[in-house]
Amino acid sequence: MSNTGRGLHGHVLDTLGPEITAGAYPPGSVLRTDELAQRFEVSRSVMREVVRVLESMRLVESRRRVGVTVRPACDWNVYDPQVIRWRLAGADRPRQLRSLTVLRSAVEPVAAGLAARNATAEQCAELTECALGMVANSRGHRLEGYLFHDMAFHRVILTASGNDMFARLGDVVAEVLAGRTHHDVMFDDPDPAAVTLHVQVAEAVRERDAARAEKLTREITVGALQELDILAP
Amino acid sequence: MSNTGRGLHGHVLDTLGPEITAGAYPPGSVLRTDELAQRFEVSRSVMREVVRVLESMRLVESRRRVGVTVRPACDWNVYDPQVIRWRLAGADRPRQLRSLTVLRSAVEPVAAGLAARNATAEQCAELTECALGMVANSRGHRLEGYLFHDMAFHRVILTASGNDMFARLGDVVAEVLAGRTHHDVMFDDPDPAAVTLHVQVAEAVRERDAARAEKLTREITVGALQELDILAP
DNA sequence: CCGGAACCAAAGGTCAGACTTATTCATCAC
DNA sequence: GTGATGAATAAGTCTGACCTTTGGTTCCGG
Numbered sequence: 001m002s003n004t005g006r007g008l009h010g011h012v013l014d015t016l017g018p019e020i021t022a023g024a025y026p027p028g029s030v031l032r033t034d035e036l037a038q039r040f041e042v043s044r045s046v047m048r049e050v051v052r053v054l055e056s057m058r059l060v061e062s063r064r065r066v067g068v069t070v071r072p073a074c075d076w077n078v079y080d081p082q083v084i085r086w087r088l089a090g091a092d093r094p095r096q097l098r099s100l101t102v103l104r105s106a107v108e109p110v111a112a113g114l115a116a117r118n119a120t121a122e123q124c125a126e127l128t129e130c131a132l133g134m135v136a137n138s139r140g141h142r143l144e145g146y147l148f149h150d151m152a153f154h155r156v157i158l159t160a161s162g163n164d165m166f167a168r169l170g171d172v173v174a175e176v177l178a179g180r181t182h183h184d185v186m187f188d189d190p191d192p193a194a195v196t197l198h199v200q201v202a203e204a205v206r207e208r209d210a211a212r213a214e215k216l217t218r219e220i221t222v223g224a225l226q227e228l229d230i231l232a233p
Numbered sequence: 234m235s236n237t238g239r240g241l242h243g244h245v246l247d248t249l250g251p252e253i254t255a256g257a258y259p260p261g262s263v264l265r266t267d268e269l270a271q272r273f274e275v276s277r278s279v280m281r282e283v284v285r286v287l288e289s290m291r292l293v294e295s296r297r298r299v300g301v302t303v304r305p306a307c308d309w310n311v312y313d314p315q316v317i318r319w320r321l322a323g324a325d326r327p328r329q330l331r332s333l334t335v336l337r338s339a340v341e342p343v344a345a346g347l348a349a350r351n352a353t354a355e356q357c358a359e360l361t362e363c364a365l366g367m368v369a370n371s372r373g374h375r376l377e378g379y380l381f382h383d384m385a386f387h388r389v390i391l392t393a394s395g396n397d398m399f400a401r402l403g404d405v406v407a408e409v410l411a412g413r414t415h416h417d418v419m420f421d422d423p424d425p426a427a428v429t430l431h432v433q434v435a436e437a438v439r440e441r442d443a444a445r446a447e448k449l450t451r452e453i454t455v456g457a458l459q460e461l462d463i464l465a466p
Numbered sequence: 467c468c469g470g471a472a473c474c475a476a477a478g479g480t481c482a483g484a485c486t487t488a489t490t491c492a493t494c495a496c
Numbered sequence: 497g498t499g500a501t502g503a504a505t506a507a508g509t510c511t512g513a514c515c516t517t518t519g520g521t522t523c524c525g526g
Contacts, residue, residue: 007479009285033507043481045278048508049285052242056286056315064507065489078401079312082289096397103398106343110335164329165336168311240508266478276510281478297478298518 012040012050013082020059020070021083022090027072031060036068057083081171088179098228100176105221107169108154111161113214116205119160124206126156131202138195146190147181153198157217160205180227194223245273245283246315253292253303254316255323260305264293269301290316314404321412331461333409338454340402341387346447347394349438356393357439363389364435371428379423380414386431390450393438413460427456 016036025031037047051068054060057077062068077083078099087096119127133149154177155170197220204213249269258264270280284301287293290310293301310316311332320329352360366382387410388403430453437446 009479045281045482046480048278049282051507052282052286053289056289056313062507063489064487065491065505067506073397074400076401077313078397080289080310099397102343102347102396103340106399107336107339110339114335163335164306164311164332166339167307168309242508277478278509278511284478295478296518297516298476298520300477 008042008046009049012036012042012046013053015040016050017054017057017059017082018086018089020054021076021086023073023092025070027070029070030067031070032067033062059083084172084175088175093179093183097176097179098230100172101221101224101228102230103169104173104176105218105225107166108157108173108221109214109218111158111163111166112201112205112217113210114161114163114166115157116208116210116213118162119205123156123160124202127153127160127202127205130156131199134190134195134198138192139189141189143181143190147177150198151177153202157201157205191223194220197223241275241279242282245269245275245279246286248273249283250287250290250292250315251319251322253287254309254319256306256325258303260303262303263300264303265300292316317405317408321408326412326416327461330409330412331463333405334454334457334461335463336402337406337409338451338458340399341390341406341454342447342451344391344394344396344399345434345438345450346443347396347399348390349441349443349446351395352393352438356389357435359389360386360393360435360438364432367423367428367431371425372422374422376414376423380410383431384410386435390434390438424456427453430456 019025033044033047033051036050037044040047051060051062054068055062057080058071058075059077060068060070078087084096084100087093090096115123115127130149130153134146134153137143137145137149151174154173158170158173159167161167197216201213201216201220204210204216252258266277266280266284269283270277273280284293284295287301288295290313291304291308292310293303295301311320317329317333320326323329348356363382363386367379367386370376370378370382384407387406391403391406392400394400430449434446434449434453437443437449
């Protein structure tokens with residue numbers, strides 16, 4: 001699951017990071033490098049590297065003569081994939097999932113519009129393939145197969161937009177989609193209307209119809225919002 | 234300027250980070266910790282901490298027996314404020330500015346709509362104050378005063394949306410706005426139409442008119458796109 | 467000529483301990 | 497009360513040692 005698991009450093013990070021994002025230490029709490037090193041049974045060097053990384057994520061602040069103070073949640077780098085994963089694994093997962101879904105609803109329609117203008121022929125083909133894969137797995141409780149193509153679909157859209165910032169959200173969207181399937185309510189087969197919308201988006205992009213791609217994608221994200229009982233804008 | 238400047242560690246990071254984001258080392262290049270430590274005249278410990286942070290930003294990957302390899306740009310954590318600052322300071326600043334402005338155009342309208350629903354009375358007041366500040370500084374080459382209130386305005390909107398992910402983009406938007414004023418074309422006084430739009434957005438939020446707030450904000454961001462000669466979606 | 471096993475060296479990973487420096491806090495003199 | 501002084505503290509830095517992984521090389525046998 002976690003990609004930092006390599007080495008002692010990664011292990012400590014994957015323990016301490018989630019603790020902080022879960023709110024185990026209230027903002028302003030002070031941690032001492034030495035104490036942490038003792039607790040995790042690692043050397044101070046390793047602990048310092050962990051603190052540096054947590055600092056770069058703005059989860060903590062290290063100051064001389066004071067210690068390592070935990071920062072308030074509003075300071076955190078909530079776009080850091082690590083932080084996102086930690087928060088999704090924690091107690092306020094539902095809240096986090098809502099935030100991310102709202103973000104999706106803002107970004108994906110615009111990305112789809114751009115994709116309709118900038119997608120390469122190859123990307124168009126990929127998109128169609130993904131949509132067809134979704135259709136093929138839309139019945140008979142083939143949720144895993146459906147999820148796979150769904151994640152790929154949205155990733156292609158975001159990448160094909162040609163915008164760095166959008167492309168980087170592919171992982172985030174994938175995480176949200178996976179969460180919906182694995183942890184949350186996904187009783188039955190996916191909504192047929194949603195499947196159709198994906199096929200139509202692929203069409204619109206292929207036909208370079210930016211406005212239609214944007215509009216259709218907006219319908220998809222509105223559906224995602226409604227699934228979480230979020231009032232559609 | 235840079236907030237990491239504290240300590241040797243920060244200094245090295247602020248030198249090596251921009252080099253990497255500027256593309257000084259092609260993807261796949263291998264750096265050796267020891268050599269870097271020599272070059273910056275710091276100990277291996279400090280260098281290791283720097284590498285760890287760069288690794289958490291996904292700028293590099295550290296592997297045994299191989300060294301520190303530079304990752305392709307598509308892997309970078311482009312939402313990390315540090316990375317954003319480094320890229321904005323580098324050669325492909327214009328490209329980066331475009332990416333960020335497109336992101337703004339996707340996010341801010343939705344955020345404004347949410348703000349109209351969720352803003353506290355205090356936030357509404359702040360918003361109005363910012364808008365008035367913009368008006369007051371809109372004539373007579375008071376660019377700095379205008380910028381100050383403009384940044385504050387957008388930050389309040391993003392915060393008032395009540396969405397973690399949106400709120401965190403306040404710094405990014407501020408950076409973009411500051412860039413436009415300081416580095417790029419901002420010859421004369423700001424466009425009066427834009428100033429009016431900000432005032433109207435403040436009104437709409439105060440009156441809880443989400444649809445109007447969203448629409449007006451979309452007009453603001455379309456203007457920002459046009460300034461950079463980006464085709465409005 | 468080729469494939470695999472054994473070996474070696476290179477680079478990061480970890481550790482322990484000593485020393486430095488900034489910062490806070492308390493004390494004291496004015 | 498206020499400002500200067502000093503001591504305590506925890507992070508910052510450096511050094512040098514040793515461990516572990518792993519890519520490359522060599523060498524042997526098929």
